[in-house]
Amino acid sequence: MKIIILDGYTENPGDLSWDGFSALGDLTVYDRTPPEDVAERIGDAQIVLTNKTPVTRETLKRCPEVRYIGVLATGYNIVDVGAARERGIVVSNIPTYGTAAVAQFVFALMLELCHHVGEHSRAVKDGAWERCPDFCFWNYPLIELAGKTLGLVGCGRIGRAVAGIGRAFGMEVIGYDKFPVECGSLTYVSLEEVYRRSDFISLHCPLLADNRGMINDESIGKMKDGV
Template sequence: MQIVVLDGYTENPGDLSWDGLEELGDLTVYDRTPTEFIEDRIGNAEMVITNKTPISRETMKRCPDMKYIGVLATGYNVIDVKAAEEQGIIVTNIPTYGTAAVGQYTIALLLELCHHIGHHSQAVHDGRWENNIDWCFWDYPLIELAGKTMGIIGFGRIGETTGKIAAALGMQILAYDTIKKETDVAEYVELEELFQRSDVIVLHCPLFENNKEMINRESISKMKDGVIIINDSRGGLIREQDLADALNSGKVFGAAVDVVSTEPIRGDNPLLTAKNCLITPHIAWASKESRERLMSIAVENAQAYINGQPIHTVHA
């Protein structure tokens, strides 16, 4: 059986192994696949593994031997799932692999906004402490989180993990989700109440058409002055110009985002020049431990398909 990985580099830049997939068939791994080469590289392969390389209805028609698409991520919007169902192609994703990593990263972003540790460390290395008239200095307000309220939009596995860590720091946790589950971590509230009561707002929800740019001028106006906004979910949840304006006016004290609307980020993204905005390059998921879990689940998905009992399938 021919197996093709179209864009394996971000999952495995060299510190993991593809052996699990190699044991299942004749494996070819490409680090990256430009759009114009997608169909040629799929060729006659029955199993195709992709992360962010799109597979369209047209590609499926032109690659009729393709029977399985394994997405190396939880999100699968790069696949025309409806077309796959119509053509009898199984599509699978990787659930739950990054829960601990993303929850931890969310808190790391928040703590960096509260203390700007990297900035102050660099200031010391630049000689500012050595030459300072006082025994200490700081360039940003230093924020204590105990007693403050975190509102989490999207309270699935990752949202609850973030909430548990924040609660351990002494924060009160509010949650908004369309599906409510039993939890002793958070108080469920409606979205408008979450906006009004939260000192910190964290986005942990998928991106759908009905929540696209949910963080915008109108919703920000309902928030507390000096609110902090964290997003390591999907960039499209934020109208970036509106957030930049709120940061520059001081309505929003600070923001930290690991995702933006177009990735890689474009040079004209307004958040690049906004005040007190941390931006990291979509790496919340990317700890080695998280990627090892992802690889293991990808192999399990492929093996289950070969056995005729596919798991973690997704549908339109």
């Protein structure tokens, strides 16, 4: 059995091992694959693993031996799943690998908006605090998360993890999901209410045809000033 990894460097720049895959078959790992080389590199392989390299309908036509496509990420919009379904090809993703990391990064961004730590560090090193006539130096207003409203669009694993952290910061957490799962860290509301009430809005939904471009003039117009 031939196994091809199209963009291994994205997932494993050298700190992980591919030995588990090697034990399953004849493994070839490419660090990166340009779009024009995808079909040629897959060739007659039965298993294809990819992170961000697209696998299109045309590629699948040229690679009839493919039986399984594994996406080494949560999103699988890089694979033409319709074409794969027609050919009986199984497509899977890894829905849980980045839950904690993504939730943590949400708050890295929110805290940067609230405190501008990097900018204040630069300003202090440049002597701005020394030149300031007041002891309490700041270049931007400092905002506390406690008491603010965090609105989530998409309340799956990552959304619910974000909700838990938000509650720990003392935030009110509201969320919208087409298929809500019970979660004690948030209150489900309509999408309109998320737009209207939130001080921060964080999106944790897959990109689908019905939500592409959902943050636009109309939805922003429904939000409070300063969201």
